[in-house]
Every structure is written in C-alpha cells, then in structure tokens.
Amino acid sequence: MDFLSVSSFIKDYEDHCSKVQHKHFRKNETITTYIAKRNQVCILVSGEADLIRYDYNGNKTIVEHFTSNDIFGEVFYMITTNNELFVRAKQDCDVIFLVYDNLKNKCKQNCKFHQTLSDNLAELILNKVTILNSRIELLTKRSTRDKLLGYFSMLSTRSFSKSFKLPFSLTDLADYLSVDRSAMMRELKSLRDEGFIEKNGNMITLLYK
Amino acid sequence: MDFLSVSSFIKDYEDHCSKVQHKHFRKNETITTYIAKRNQVCILVSGEADLIRYDYNGNKTIVEHFTSNDIFGEVFYMITTNNELFVRAKQDCDVIFLVYDNLKNKCKQNCKFHQTLSDNLAELILNKVTILNSRIELLTKRSTRDKLLGYFSMLSTRSFSKSFKLPFSLTDLADYLSVDRSAMMRELKSLRDEGFIEKNGNMITLLYK
C-alpha cells in the first residue's frame, strides 16, 4: 500500500457540502478540545498544530504533531475524565471539521468530497495506525538517549538524508519524547561530545553508520 | 460508534474463501514475524498472544497483547530494519490470515466473510487506533507509579470493577509498561504499603476514590 494523503482529493471539498465546516485559526488558538464523544474528525488543510495533554502535575505532553493533510479528532480517542486533550495551532491553520458517521454512512447529498473521503477512509485510518505504532516504538525505548536516536533515525529516513531539521523547538521535543528538558539537553550534549551527532540550531546531522 | 468486534461475523468465514488461511498454533509458537511489507492481516480467533520486540540490548518489550477477535499484522507497521517484531502464542491459538488488499478491493469470489469484513474495515481499524492511543497515554506517563496506576485504572474501567485480574505475569507487565521489573516490584510494594492498592497474586483491587 502506498502512502496516501488527503491532499489528493481535498480540493473536491470546494464542491461543498453543508455538513462540512471549514474554519481558520490563528497561531496559538485552540482548534478543538477532546471532551465528549461527538465523533468529530478534523483535517488540517494547512498550518501546523499539536495535540497536547497536561497531567495533574502540570507536565505537558505533545501527544501528536500535525502538519498539512493530517487527520485527527476525538473519534480516535477513548474519552475519559482524567485526561484533558486539546489541539493547539502552532501556526495559522485551516481546518475542516466532519462527523465520523457522515463518512461511514455515505453522505446523503452525494457530494464528491464525502464520497472520496469515505472510499479512502480505511486507508486514511490505517495510515494513522502506522504512525501511532512508530510513536509507541519510540516511547517504549528505555533511555533518553535511545529515544533521541530513535527519533532522529525516523526523521532521517523520512527526509532521505543524514541531515534534517527538527520540526520542534527543543523544549517541545522533550515534551514529545516525554522526558525532562534539561536531562534531554544533557544527553544531546553527550551525543555531540561522543561524536554521534552534529547539531546547529535545530538542524541535526547523524554521524554514525 | 459502538464497540465492534470481529466476533459478530467471524462465523461467516466458514462459507470459506480460498484466500483465507486458517492455522492453529500451540503455546509458545511464533505466529508471525513482521519482516517484509506483505500487508498481512491476522485475526486471533481464539487464544492469547503477544507482539514482542527485542532491542539491541536484549530488552524485551510487549508491544501489544492480543485476545480473541483482536486484529494484528504487519500491515499496521512501518517495517524498518532496526526492529524485529514477532507474535508469540501465549496459549494455544487459532488464527486467520488475510491479505489487506483483498479486503480493500472486495474479494472476487464474493464470499460473505470478505464482504462483511470489508464493510467494517474502517471501523475495525478505528477501534485499533483508540487502543493504540490509550497505550500511548500510558507510555507517556512520567513515572512507574503513574504507569501502574494508569494501567490499573484502565483495567478497572474495562471490567466495571475495582477488582480485576492482571492479564499478564508481573514479569510481562514490566515489559508491557517498558520499565525494569525490580523497580516496578518496588513501586508495587509502595503502592500497597501506602494503601493505594491491594494485591493477591495477580488480582488487584483499587482502594482509592
């Protein structure tokens, strides 16, 4: 199965359908909060956003990082009372809001957008599964060092290059890897000192293998 | 959306289809290995199995734990060279093997099994996404204590009771939470001493809230 993105058919939503909502968000605005099981599905048309959770200690976790054509929404979550999840725009964002049940049971208005989305639904969700599994692989690594190297290796593979730009600030990277920032900085320094990586700002170059 | 399992239509596979393989495995046998992207989809008809990964240090991680009607397979993974994933039977197991593309593009033999599976494909995968997201929530917890309590809380919710049986040995639980076993045992003892939980064998009772 090839990689599939919504970009290939998102233009069709212009043949628009009353059940599709389209909204613009400015940087730092909250796009949505996962509070009740309304089965919302969102598509990030443009911009950049993070799914964030705070625990009772105030620890912030970046659960997911979204870029153009990513899908997200509360339909993917078991909503419980003990986690407050919300999606925050990191840049200005355009977002399409849908309801899952309208995708599943074909849209009555027979619009092309819904049709195409519906036909590709399984594939889109499957793509999300592989992303989540990669994330689990990262989180199950036992040390901060392994998490960093694992994440770098992923970015390297994705960009077909030993050099790549981190999509996060270092502060956010720590929240994404679920580790303390200062501990991560220390580990990053060791990796540099031991000749594993090179680092200029948020450009990383892998020096091994 | 209601919870959906394959159990509701798995009986139909008896109207069988040549593209569906059915195999029996004995305890401790390897059901499948994720090595190449053959887009295999597996359904655990009966029994119990774990998806396991070993890292270069010999650390074992139980990536997922499967029971009746769970689906798994390499189609859900980005296969890379640096992880060796395999599914091992923990009890005798019956497994159905399918190929993803046969589900996506309806089966030519028009068998009812494929048809039903295909119609529910998005839902089945979506259910998997919610499970994976819960797992990510667990793994992003910062301390062993929070992982334990988070996992217990999940099991409690699932069983509608403050008391429940762990589906793992304590050794395996540590591998599932991605922590050291002795450290976990120490934490478990503290939780007991501090009156958070009660523990008899692998029966846990939550004493708080």
Place this chain on the structure above:
DNA sequence: AAAAAACTGTTGCAAAAACAACAAAAAAAT
C-alpha cells in the same frame, strides 16, 4: 526600537529507575 516572552544551554543536587544478584515459591514439563 524597546520590552516582553520564549527558548537554549548549563549546573548542583535529589529522586527515581536500572542493574545485578539471589532465595523462595509456583508453574510447567517430563
């Protein structure tokens, strides 16, 4: 252009987790 906010880099110290090792108990295999 100045002020405010966020991010980076660093460190000492405290706390948590990993490592290692072993005896006792329980479960599984023969």
Place this chain on the structure above:
DNA sequence: ATTTTTTTGTTGTTTTTGCAACAGTTTTTT
C-alpha cells in the same frame, strides 16, 4: 511425582533522570 523452568519478591549499588534555578540568546509583541 520429581525435576526443571519460570516467576516472584527482595535488596544493595550504580546510573540515569528529574527538579530547580539562572544567565544568555533569540524570537515575538507592542
């Protein structure tokens, strides 16, 4: 029924990670 293997429970020690705090940059806002 006995042996073998696995699991549990425990502890001392080492290593890693988290916490707190701060100065210097860079970025953003006004």
